[in-house]
Amino acid sequence: SLIVFIMIVISLLLPMTCIVNGREAKPHSRPYMVSVQSKKSHICSGFLISDRFVMTAAHCRENFQVLTVVLGAHDLQKNNENSVRFTVESYHQHPDYTMGYYHNNILLLKVTNYIFGLQLEKYVQLNNNFKWISIPAEEGNIEAGSVCSVAGWRSLETNGRSSCHLMETNVKVMNNMECERKWGKKYFSTSQMMCVHGDGGSCDGDSGGPLVCGDTAVGVTSFGDPDLCNSLKLPEVYTKISAYILWMKNITG
Template sequence: MTIISLLLLASLLPHLTFTAHVNVGIVNGKEAKPHSRPYMVSVQEKEQHICGGFLISDRFVMTAAHCRNSAQVLTVVLGAHNLRNKKENSVRIKVESYYSHPQYTSEFFHNDILLLRLEKNAQLNNNIKSISIPAKEGNIKADSVCSIAGWGLLKTNGSLSNHLMETNVKVMNNKECESKWGEEEFSASLMMCVYGEGGSCDGDSGGPLVCGNTAVGVTSFGDPEICNSPDLPEVYTKISAYLPWIKSIIGNGSSAIADEIKFF
């Protein structure tokens, strides 16, 4: 989950002034079984993948706020595995409304969370499904084994993956993460860190950190120099810290939309 975005994300970071790096690909991972993560979304600008995301209802996608730093018009692709395969029945939907957290700023990665209201409801099927988010605020136990997935760089300065990649990671103790990043960049109440042999890279930003069957984090930032750094762990926006805000947005259209979200 690195913050100096590579080619595809470079345009998203014109105001980046500190040492974090936004994310785009899975390092030391493996190709996911096709459509085994039906909640995964490719967030695109001009039909080019720039970030990950995930479906939390048939009308809303969650991603990272920094994914829209300079990309004003986004579309999402649902039900994809190979982004180059036009025959796999993936679905492109325009975004109707953008809801970035009101306290997010492009200079820092606090409150790095964005909700995309789709132009129309997604037609759910075996390849397109929503994923649960937490029902209440709380921390995931340190050393819990979770997983991440995305399309993007397979190594620092490497090539993008057309296929969805995945890897397991472990949740890091908040105090340890804070000692590595410092209090100014890491907020234990709003963020969480992971570590492991595999990790995120440029292009994975906005994708979910999944523990059990629940999305608990949004890929946000990491070491500016190297993907999956042993020194600066990858940082995720903690979804449970934003539940009141999320519910206020989801409920703005139809109360049925809020009911469709599966809370853990």
């Protein structure tokens, strides 16, 4: 049908990013993880950085004008696990985001404080199922070789099996000059991006999720090799959050 064809085209246009060679995360062990959805279908990941803002990748909105966010989910097929869907009040895409090259690939979603017509005292009531994660307070690079982690839903292998459960894996931060050599300056910015390698990594469906080092989100899952998940030739690339602190402060206050 036409709808199926359109969805296939859209999936081919989006960068390839989700978790391969990973393990299922302990339910609600990453309470900052967010499923970014269109028409109640998962399209990207995101993460909570305050009681009213979710961070994700700018390219997640290229084909979807209206998004909702689901907090507190582990199995996306279950509606009875205390997850909550929020509508998005406003979208804040970086003004210098470039489609196709994924420079400045970062987007802030301000969640509404209205649910079922009722105004809440706070935007997101924090509990064991949803808490925000800290982001860098100042600009700086993560040391090459640092062991960090990524998490997400959907693809487990290139063009293969998918998971509705949150998956996770450990990765190592690569030297930024090595990333630039592999991708080239046209695609990779040493000041605004970082990349990782490991036995597992990102694949289809997890764009916008966090690269977590310690207890801090330092990167936003951006893009990777379009032909092979977890490629050694072209490692996964993340938007470096610390390069955007001033821009974020102007929006979030």
